[in-house]
Amino acid sequence: MENLIARIKEGYPNFSKGQKLIANYITEHYDKAAFMTAAKLGNEVGVSESTVVRFAIELGFDGYPKLQKALREIIKSKLTSAQRLEVSSTQIDPENVMKSVLQADMNKLRVTLEEADEKSFNAIVDVILNARRIYILGVRSSAPLASFLGFYFNLIFENVRLVHTTSVSEMFEQIVNARAGDVVIGISFPRYSRRTAKALEFVSKQGATVVAITDNQNSPLARYADYCLFARSDMASFVDSLVAPLSMINALIVAIGLKRKEQIHATLEKLEKLWEEYQIYENENDDRHTSLNRD
Structure with missing residues (x-):
């Protein structure tokens, strides 16, 4: 946000009267401006849609959508949960919440697929396969993602450590x-966890290979990462939308699983026997047997 504000302040003396109105509004209400169309923003400050478009170009963007995108990327890590709730209330149709949220998630999956770097993805797979030890960490809303990855990695590898933590000291x-020789996988999406970023900084200095699973190159996790796996995340009300990140993690598990197919097959055969012996899962035959006994 600071860079954009600096650009606006730098160009302010040369702006037209209408552009100054836009500049003032964005500076004071960037959280709302990020979700306004050019026409709506123009109407809000009393200028034409074309003036808003020219303003974006004046700032160095190809057009208003690029300025809007820059604002949205910034506010993801700036807004409080209360502000998220307020902003999203104007974006989601209260009569069609389910469709609105599902459509938004589908869009994020589509963009994630379009922007995915297969070469980088394959490099991450190789690095993890050759790791001496694998550490996985993710806190707050990213904790379920870390647990999901850890659950399946423990079926594939013998050297996985899921970092459980409620404090900075415990994490370190x-x-x-x-x-x-070790690989540390850090997972965080806006609002980014400072604990996770600091942890990746620490292990990077220790010489470990860092893999960041986050949303874009400007993420604080990317600063300390040797490899990055990007997936689009956004806010749905005060809730973090993690559909695309989970799908990317799923792809990572599947890719590694295919490379370790024989080992996983042996492990799963052992587990199936244990699951059956200790009745871990519901079994239709058990239900049928119980029913026959009752009869």
């Missing part, structure tokens, strides 16, 4: 021995 205590 669990990664203190990470070093060269």
Whole structure:
């Protein structure tokens, strides 16, 4: 946000009267401006839609959508949960919440697929396969993503550590021995976890290979990462939309699983026997047997 504000302040003396109105509004209400069309923003400040478009071009953007995108990327990590709730209330049709949210998630999946770097993805797969130890960390809303990845990695590898933590000190205590030859996978999406970023900074200095699963190159996690896996995330009301990140993590698990097919097959055969012995899952035959006994 600071860079954009600096650009606006720098160009302010040369703006037209109408452009100054737009500049003032964006500076004071960037959270709302990010979700306004050019026409709506123009109507809000009392200028034409074309004036809004020229303003975006004056700032160096190809057009208003690019300015709007820049604002949206910034506010994802700036808005409080209360502000998210307020902003989203103007974006979601209260009569069609389910369709609105599902459509938004589908769009994020589509964009994630379009922007995916297959070469980088394959490099991450190879790095993880060759790791001596694998650490996985994600806190707050990213904790379920870390748990999901950890659950399946534990079926594939014998050297996985899912970092469980409720404090900064606990996190560092669990990664203190990470070093060269180890891979640390950090997961965080807006609002980014400072704990996760600091942890990745620490293990990077220790010589470990860092893989960041986050939303874009400007993420604080990317700063310390050797490899990045990007997936689009956004806010749906005060809730983080993590559909695309989960799908990308799923792809990572499947890709690694295909490389370790024989090992996984042996592990699953052992587990099936254990699951049956200890009745871990519901079994239709059990229900049928119970029913026959009752009869």
